[in-house]
Amino acid sequence: MxxxxxxxxxxxxxxxxxxxxxxxxxxxxxxxxxxxxxxxxxxxxxxxxxxxxxxxxxxxxxxxxxxxxxxxxxxxxxxxxxxxxxxxxxxxxxxxxxxxxxxxxxxxxxxxxxxxxxxxxxxxxxxxxxxxxxxxxxxxxxxxxxxxxxxxxxxxAGYAEWAEGTAFPDGIVARGDRSREGLEKKAAFVLDVLQRRCGLLGGDWRALTAFQVYTEHEIGPLLASQFAPRGLLSLGLHWHPCRPPVQELEFEIDARCxxxxxxxx
Missing domain, CATH: 3.30.1330 (60s Ribosomal Protein L30; Chain: A;)
Structure with a gap:
């Protein structure tokens, strides 16, 4: 731990x-x-x-x-x-x-x-x-x-779909895949990591006050499959049409209480 x-x-x-x-x-x-x-x-x-x-x-x-x-x-x-x-x-x-x-x-x-x-x-x-x-x-x-x-x-902190400890860019989740299925894999990976980090900090995921998504891609299709099951839609997602800071990354999220x-x- x-x-x-x-x-x-x-x-x-x-x-x-x-x-x-x-x-x-x-x-x-x-x-x-x-x-x-x-x-x-x-x-x-x-x-x-x-x-x-x-x-x-x-x-x-x-x-x-x-x-x-x-x-x-x-x-x-x-x-x-x-x-x-x-x-x-x-x-x-x-x-x-x-x-x-x-x-x-x-x-x-x-x-x-x-x-x-x-x-x-x-x-x-x-x-x-x-x-x-x-x-x-x-x-x-x-x-x-x-x-x-x-x-x-x-x-x-902001986190994108690159698995820690892996080579870059080979460790990018669904690298180069901008389809709905690819974005779902990216979002699921990032959300899993953030939820785990929240627990390691001793924070309460249910107490989040803001949740910011950074991607140039449409996130509407991901709401029901990725965000709703994690109790995030009641916050009102803040979607910023932005790219992560390193080339080839497509999907980043940060959050706060x-x-x-x-x-x-």
Whole structure:
């Protein structure tokens, strides 16, 4: 079973996913997660500055950043995506977020089919804030228990149909198959992984507050077969006509249980 790690500030825990981003985050007892979306997306460098300013305004350290949502002009090659990730991790390292056991910040990074940005931009971000039940300094590994007090806010990072630990692009599920059957296989695979990650975080799948699907393909035919059986249609699916960030991938999803959301200038 995967092991959760506490963030630098011990305000959230994360499920390791690799150096570019974690697989997901969950608020530790005494904290909750807030999502803030930019009214006008900002280039990544300016976005980091705006995130830092917002955190200062709310009395939070930069290490409170726990998730990010990006938009990019078009899908990268595998090597090009690695170059972007290296710069991204460099900034998070300067913020004091990256440690030996990895990068705690969850992320999605997708490419709009219509009106794409000229360069990668910040669309939204998540951060932790204390709740009235904060118990600073008393958080231990046992706080990851499902019986832990306080809100269980969590964010599941964007995930596409490439099986972890397999060669790329050979490990892409239903590679090159854009038929209904191919998309069903992709959606089922991604949903299975996200549900498993939700359980590993100690989150409650039934408590999701938002579920975002990123694909340029029509998802209507998948609603009854893939989304309804998992109890997702009552949320009202957010379908973004976007491509995943790496060429040949077709279907990505992220999800969250966050009760406080803002839109900021």
């Amino acid at each position: 995967a092991t959760l790690h506490n963030s630098t500030g011990s305000d959230y825990a994360y499920l390791p996913g690799g150096m570019p981003f974690s697989s997901g985050v969950v608020a530790l007892p005494g904290f909750e997660i807030v999502r803030a979306r930019f009214a006008r997306p900002l280039p990544v460098a300016a976005g980091f500055e705006a995130v830092a300013a917002h955190l200062r305004e709310h009395g939070r350290p930069q290490t409170a950043l726990c998730a990010a949502e990006l938009r990019s002009p078009e899908p990268w090659s595998f090597a090009g995506f690695a170059d972007f990730n290296a710069a991204w991790v460099g900034t998070l390292r300067r913020w004091g977020l990256v440690r030996q056991d990895g990068n705690p910040v969850a992320r999605s990074n997708v490419c709009p089919v219509h009106e794409p940005p000229a360069e990668p931009v910040f669309h939204a971000f998540c951060y932790t804030v204390p709740t009235s039940a904060a118990q600073a300094g008393l958080l231990t590994t046992s706080d990851h228990s499902e019986r832990a007090p306080g809100p269980r806010n969590f964010v599941l 966050v009760r406080r959301e803002l839109v900021i200038d």
